[in-house]
Structure formats: structure tokens, C-alpha cells
Amino acid sequence: MGSDVKNINISSEPINGEPVIMVSICCVTYNHEAYIKEALDGFLSQKVEFNYEVLINDDASTDKTPEILKAYEQKYPDIFKVIYQRENQYSKYKSGMNPRFNYPRAKGKYFAICDGDDYWTDPLKLQRQVSFLERNPQFAACSHKTQQVSDGNFEDDHRFGNIYNGSDVLTTEDLILNKVRIHSSSLLFRKEFLIEPEWLYKIKGLDIILRLLLSLKGPVKVLQESMSAYRLHVDGVSNSFNHQNYGKFLNMCTLYTNFNEYTKYKYAEPIKEAIKKEAKIHIVDYEINKFKEQFIKNKEYEYKYKYIDDLNYLDGITSFNAVLKLLFLKLKRKFSTKSND
Template sequence: MSYKLSILIITYNHEKYIQKAIESVRMQKFFYDYEIIVADDCSNDNTINIVSQYKAIFGDKLKIFSNPQNLGITKNYESAFSKCSGDFIAVLEGDDYWNSDMKLKLQMDFLINHPECSMVFNKIIAVFPDNSNTAIQQFPDNVAYLLFNTSDLVKNNFIQNFSGCMYRASAIRNIDSSLYNMLVYDWMINIVVSQYGLIGYLPQPMSVHPVLVSGTWSGRSELEQLAIVLNCLDKYNSFLNYRYNSEFMENKDTIYRRINEIKKITG
């Protein structure tokens, strides 16, 4: 049976980073059929011009879509997912990159061999402005893979980044369109996708997320980030009809404890 992968690159004003992102796609040792979907959310810099230069390399496999007006991250993902025609979807945000040429092959092989999984993610490395780095996922390295379920992810958002993820496209297409009427990040989309199968984890560090001082998320203080998550928790809980209420409440308690710790430190 033949399979097709959609490589979805999400961009918005990523002219400083997009070349590295696309080069990390170009280096992949990958033998399945694929397409590259670039979904640009009305960038006002040179992002699209840089991406367009790769038409000469990828030809018709590269499809570029630029929104005539800014949709925002949630609606841009909704639009972008709808343009993917593959059996699987790998996401790469335009300011991230993959640091292993086996990333796509290992993930796609895993999903083909594990039909019980709706998605898979790999260890993601966060790189800070001082060039220090840390693994986002603190799981054992001496395993072939790990499996998680929705309850695990609701209690703790251990993925935290789209660029380490590959999805079974059928799960993405099953997402209720009303989800995109909320402000949703990777966490909630991953929670919903996990309704259709287990979450696989590969311990290889194959994705890099530069933590940008000017980032829409990383540019906020920890208190601001926690406040946003708290606001999302109740909305997500309601969207899921409170099926995971105890897990959401456990997560909320953890956040309140962390907020109190910060306030004690800062006085």
C-alpha cells in the first residue's frame, strides 16, 4: 500500500528563520510520496519570497498559500489542515527546524506500524537566546517508544510544540470545526486528536524550537503564560463536555501552586 505525507509549514513573518526550516525538510531521507504545504498568514516581510525560491527545487510538490488578510494562528491552522491531501500530516512551524534527516521516515514508519496511534511526537530541544538548550520532554532515553493517552496529556502538556508532531490525517479531519472558533494552541489540538488513538513518543531528539525573546508565547512572562493557560483550561474542559474534568482540575491545581511560588519569590 502506498502512503502520502503532507508536510505542513506554518509561517508568519519568519524571514529570519524560514530558510533553515525548509532546508531541514530538504535534507530528509524520505522515500514516501509527499507534498509541502506552506500556509502563510499574510506576512509583511520577505517570507513568501524566500519560500518561492524553493519552487525550482521541489517543483509541484511545493504548494504556497498566503492569506490575503491575517487570520490568526487558530484559523490559519484550520485553513492549512484543509489543504493537506496526505494520509499523514507533519507540522513544522516556520521558526523551528528539524535536526535529524530521519525525522519524517521514523515517524511515518511508526504510525504505519502502530495503527492504534493517532499521532506521534519526538523529543524536542528548546534552544534559548544564550545558546543553552534543554529537552522539553523529560522521558527516559532507553526506550524504543512510549505510549500516552488523552488523560495523560490533559494532566500535563508534555508535547508543547507542533514541530515535533506527525498526525494521522483522518484524526485531523475529524476535528469539529467549532474548535477553531476558540483560541487553541498545539495542546488542545493534540488532546482532540488523541480521542482517535494513542499518542506515540520517540526518544530521538529530532526537532529544535528556538525560544525567541520576541515570540508571541516565549516573549511573555511565566505569570502571563500561566494566566493564559488557566483561561484556556475551563474552555477546553467545556468543549470536551467535562469528560476529563478531574484531569483538568489536577492541572489547574498545579498551575495555582506554581503561581503562588512565583509570587513568593518576586514578593
């Protein structure tokens, strides 16, 4: 192993006959028969000086995913522990699969996350991250670069984990402002630092709020090795809803509003900036592109462009209700103007 993973005293001696689990790998899968083997083999490829377990929640897959999981579970019964759901839980809850089904049964000091359609690309991933957190107890979590894969081909640049003009140590404010994009497949965090407010399970974008809550306990380190792959495909959860629309924007407002209230408005200013950015991505750009396609030759385009390009109205956002009110007023203005033409 490299110099970055040596000289760390990690005990894996059994306690009362039970093996000490250092890392619980939490995986959620649904109809991933084309991808799941790569994820499972990535877990097994890890070269570590400690014990780990792989906790998998199969969300009532209708393809051959359960058959593949059972084969691995039978071959490696001490590593793989699978829940085979009879009814799809994501359709019921819409989020929170790991916190509901994997976290409660985890025995590890650290949690690692990797969905069934993503995978790890470096056999030293876990050892590097555990070694860093063992040496640096003030850190809540550790991540790294992640490559995006589309149609089996790696993207040239790393969309996740790139450090541009900032630091590889991220604070809560850095994460709110999304200064470095972190993919869930790269995250390793301390179980003892896991915070689960009552509203946590009601939020989509659980990966985002998880990182924010962890950062309240300590900073997040971003290693510059690329050690995981995020697979972009039409059946992926991240592609199951449009990333540029009002629904996505309102969901992000809900996320930030809950976090803002939870932290007693300590991060109100960066949250305001984050909401503006989300509005630009999910409303302004979405509406402009959609309108250009449909009404590029229509005079209404000139008015609508003005309407959606003006972000000044977002300066007063302090709550989710304020967002709804402002959007309603804007839509009302749009339709009333159209009817008067």
C-alpha cells in the same frame, strides 16, 4: 536507513496520474526571514521512501519571508505549495491557522507540523514516524524529543519528549496531566483521526487540544530520538503573551472545559488536577513573583501570599463560569480587605 524504518511496504505509485502523498507538512510563518530557510531545508533533507508535500501559509509577512518562499517554490514546485496572505489572519482569528488554511488542502495520509521559526534536525524523522504508524495502526499519532534553542544554542536537556517515570505511550489522561511535554514540531498524526469540533477554532493553545482530541482515537507514541528544534525568541508566537498571568489561566480553563463537556466529563478528575496545576503556574507563581518584586517590604505581602497560595478553592471547579466566579470572589476579598486596612 536504520532497522527501525526497514521492511515497510509504502506505495508511492501514482493513482490516475496523480502522485500519492503520504505526508502533508503543514507550516505557518510570519516575518521569519532569519529562520525560514532552516525550516525549509529541514523539510527537504528528509530521506523517505514516499512522497510528501509542504503546505505553507505566509501570514502577510512584511519582511523578506515571501521572497525566500517564492524561491523555494519555484525550485521545488511539486513539493512547496504556499498561500501568501494579503492581510494578517492571526490578528483576526488569534488561532487555528493550520486548520483554516493548510489542513483543508492537504492530500497526505498523515499530517506533520512545523512552524517557520522551528526546524527538523534529523533526516530520518518522517521515515521513522511513518514507519511506526504504518506498523501500529492502533496509534493515533507519533512524536519524539525536541530540543529548545535560544540565541542559536541548544539547551542541554530536552524539555520536550522526556520520559521520566512513565511510559512512552501516552493516553488521554497522560496528556491532560502533561506527563510528557510534546512540542508541535515533533507531531505526526493520522488525517483520518483529525477531530474538529465547532469550538476548536475559538481556542488558543490549539496544539494542546489537538493532541487531546487525537488521543480519543488512539494513544500517542513518543520516540526517544531528538529530531526537531523549538526556537525560543522574542518574536515567537509563544512569547507574544505572558505565559504567567490570569489571561493564560482562563484560556486554559476554557480549553479544558470545552474538552470536558465534549467527552461528557469522562476525564473530569484529571482535568481538575490539570486546572490546579495551571493555577499554580499562571496565578500563584505569577502573583507571588510580581508581589515580591513590588511589595517585599510591605505588610500586605503576608496577606496576599496566603491568599494566592491557598489552592483549596479550586477543588470545586467544574466549569469555566465557576472559575470566573471564584476568581472574582477572591479579587473582591483582596480589595475589600485592603480598603479596611
